[in-house]
Amino acid sequence: MNVAENLAEVLAEIPPGVGLVAVSKFHPASIISEAYGAGQRCFGESRVQEFLEKEKDLPSDIRWHFIGHLQTNKVKQIIGKTTLIESVDSERLLDLIDRESAKAGVVSRVLMQVHVAKEETKFGFYPEELLQYFSERRFEKLTNTHICGVMGMASNTDDLSRVRADFREIASIYRSIADDSALGLRGFDTLSMGMSGDWRIAVEEGSNLVRIGTRIFGEREY
Ligand SMILES: *Cc1c(COP(=O)(O)O)cnc(C)c1O
Secondary structure, three states: OHHHHHHHHHHHHOOOOOEEEEOOOOOOOOHHHHHHHHHOEEEOOOOOHHHHHHHOOOOOOOOOOOOOOOHHHEEEEEEEEOOOOEEEOOHHHHHHHHHHHHHOOEEEEEEEEEOOOOOOOOEOOOOOHHHHHHOOOOOOOOOOHHHEEEEEEEOOOHHHHHHHHHHHHHHHHHHHHHHOOOHHOOEEEEEEOOOOOOOHHHHHOOOEEEEEHHHHHOOOOO
């Protein structure tokens, strides 16, 4: 497993304007250091405890994206330590992030996770729910949270037309919010879609941030 080589190959394929989150969950800090040594600065983690353990020992210029389901009782522990929380999947979680950010005197940047996949196991706002959140301008009460865009996952299936349709739906939700000038959102410009197996389709459908783990770091041992 040559992390630097994998990383270079992935970076060579990703078009300009598309960011890369190297998803390092379940991999040790040493492998993150390898990617860091090869120039990568943005990493994705999905579990709070694991993230905190890695974060404390690794260089402070790493930009950490939290990409997993965030339990409300753990929010406080990660506030101020992430560049982007990509997996805001409920209004309750969002409000809590806002409150804890205010207490800590920081502004948290987040993405709203939307659920379109045909699996019960995935988290996120349903499309109508998310659109309603914005049309009712419920974001206006946030004081210490900047909503930067949308994150989503496609169904876990070999049916690529299904995968494409899912990404298309996520992108269309993202655009209907981003293009609604009446909302007056600023910096709502991030559409995070695509993982190792499907990121090319995601980029074709408009993603500007891909989250790639296995293709860079190899299979995870759970
Ligand atoms: C694990 C994970 C990824 C990376 O998946 P790979 O298939 O290993 O590239 C991307 N996004 C989320 C939300 C994840 O949990």
